[in-house]
Amino acid sequence: MASGILPVPTDPTLLADIRRYGKFDITGCYQCGSCTLSCDLASDSVNFPRKSIRYALLGLRTPLVGGLEPWLCEDCGDCTIVCPRQADPRTSMITLRRFLCGQYDWTGIAARLLRSRTWYMASLILVAALTVVLILGYHLWYMGLPASQLTTALGLEHMFPTITYYTLVVILFPFLLLLSRVLRIWRLTMSGEHAPASAYWSEAWASLRHAVTQSRMRKCPSEHRRWIGHWFLATGTGTMLAVKVFGLRWFQTDNIYPIYNPQRWIGYLAAAFILYGGATVLVRRLQAQKEMRPRDWGLPILLLLTAVSGLSVNIFRYTGFALCAHFAYALHVVIATPMLLVEMTFGKWAHMLYRPLAFYFQAVKERAAQQIPAQEGAGYAV
Numbered sequence: 001m002a003s004g005i006l007p008v009p010t011d012p013t014l015l016a017d018i019r020r021y022g023k024f025d026i027t028g029c030y031q032c033g034s035c036t037l038s039c040d041l042a043s044d045s046v047n048f049p050r051k052s053i054r055y056a057l058l059g060l061r062t063p064l065v066g067g068l069e070p071w072l073c074e075d076c077g078d079c080t081i082v083c084p085r086q087a088d089p090r091t092s093m094i095t096l097r098r099f100l101c102g103q104y105d106w107t108g109i110a111a112r113l114l115r116s117r118t119w120y121m122a123s124l125i126l127v128a129a130l131t132v133v134l135i136l137g138y139h140l141w142y143m144g145l146p147a148s149q150l151t152t153a154l155g156l157e158h159m160f161p162t163i164t165y166y167t168l169v170v171i172l173f174p175f176l177l178l179l180s181r182v183l184r185i186w187r188l189t190m191s192g193e194h195a196p197a198s199a200y201w202s203e204a205w206a207s208l209r210h211a212v213t214q215s216r217m218r219k220c221p222s223e224h225r226r227w228i229g230h231w232f233l234a235t236g237t238g239t240m241l242a243v244k245v246f247g248l249r250w251f252q253t254d255n256i257y258p259i260y261n262p263q264r265w266i267g268y269l270a271a272a273f274i275l276y277g278g279a280t281v282l283v284r285r286l287q288a289q290k291e292m293r294p295r296d297w298g299l300p301i302l303l304l305l306t307a308v309s310g311l312s313v314n315i316f317r318y319t320g321f322a323l324c325a326h327f328a329y330a331l332h333v334v335i336a337t338p339m340l341l342v343e344m345t346f347g348k349w350a351h352m353l354y355r356p357l358a359f360y361f362q363a364v365k366e367r368a369a370q371q372i373p374a375q376e377g378a379g380y381a382v
């Protein structure tokens with residue numbers, strides 16, 4: 001063994017494990033490196049997709065799970081076009097991201113949902129059904145309304161104090177669970193880097209900048225149009241989540257405001273962004289010539305339905321259809337709850353945390369590498 005090369009145990013089950021998350025058809029790969037050469041986002045310090053594929057082929061679980069590369073891929077597909085072995089590295093990177101989501105979640109629920117269509121669909125339906133039970137329970141038992149009055153046109157104000165706490169729980173629970181994974185991801189990807197605190201501090205804005213601008217996607221020349229839709233979707237959902245967490249009492253009211261009031265136009269703008277961004281994602285996926293799973297459709301569809309039902313509540317309220325507003329509001333809660341508790345907590349939406357975090361940690365690694373003299377030959381030789 002060459003001096004400085006770390007001995008790493010191989011895991012013969014790794015490939016089979018990855019394939020439980022989706023297509024990973026890379027056995028024909030002969031490591032020519034054309035995919036990496038074609039990738040506009042690969043560099044000397046982030047060598048992908050070839051390196052990740054190589055780790056998987058060799059059964060090197062530890063460096064694969066400790067790698068950030070799959071999150072740095074923006075899914076443009078250039079590598080798949082140039083691959084002489086039709087190994088489809090782009091799809092392999094998608095599968096690796098699902099696999100990593102499963103590794104990051106300490107509850108094991110994400111792994112189940114990402115591997116099984118049945119578990120995914122059943123969890124969405126179960127949470128939606130429980131939400132219906134909670135809504136009925138609130139009206140019939142908590143408020144003591146007779147069943148005959150469930151179809152009576154009432155204002156929504158009576159439920160706002162309760163729904164405020166409910167909304168905070170279904171938004172903050174996923175956030176807290178996601179934050180608990182930050183420590184786990186740091187341990188898996190950064191604990192061996194010995195990066196100084198100054199590197200974390202000086203690169204903190206890199207993650208924030210990416211989360212706000214989604215600018216990395218623009219570096220792929222073929223992805224400019226996709227970046228616009230993605231930016232609208234990320235900005236719309238981010239705005240709506242911020243409003244729901246920090247300004248729910250102001251945003252959620254039966255008061256009638258003029259159109260120029262921020263309470264209205266901020267909501268309309270965020271909903272329009274989500275509708276445009278979600279629609280472009282759906283159209284792109286319909287046109288895509290790649291493997292799609294139900295969970296690939298789940299998030300954009302749920303986001304669109306949440307935005308449409310939320311807008312419907314507003315329209316019915318402002319046009320005086322109180323009973324319609326009441327039912328539209330119940331439908332909005334029934335759609336939004338599984339989206340937050342299943343998709344955001346254990347599904348694809350978790351990437352809104354993982355991607356910026358990966359950019360941040362990668363920037364920290366690169367900053368630390370400039371500050372700490374490189375240990376010659378150290379690392380995994382692939």
Ligand code: SF4
Nearest residue numbers: 029031032033035083
């Ligand atoms: S271009 Fe294809 S064959 Fe070459 S390294 Fe990449 S995945 Fe393997």
Ligand code: SF4
Nearest residue numbers: 039073074076077079
């Ligand atoms: S899909 Fe695009 S960004 Fe991702 S590895 Fe391939 S070329 Fe690079």
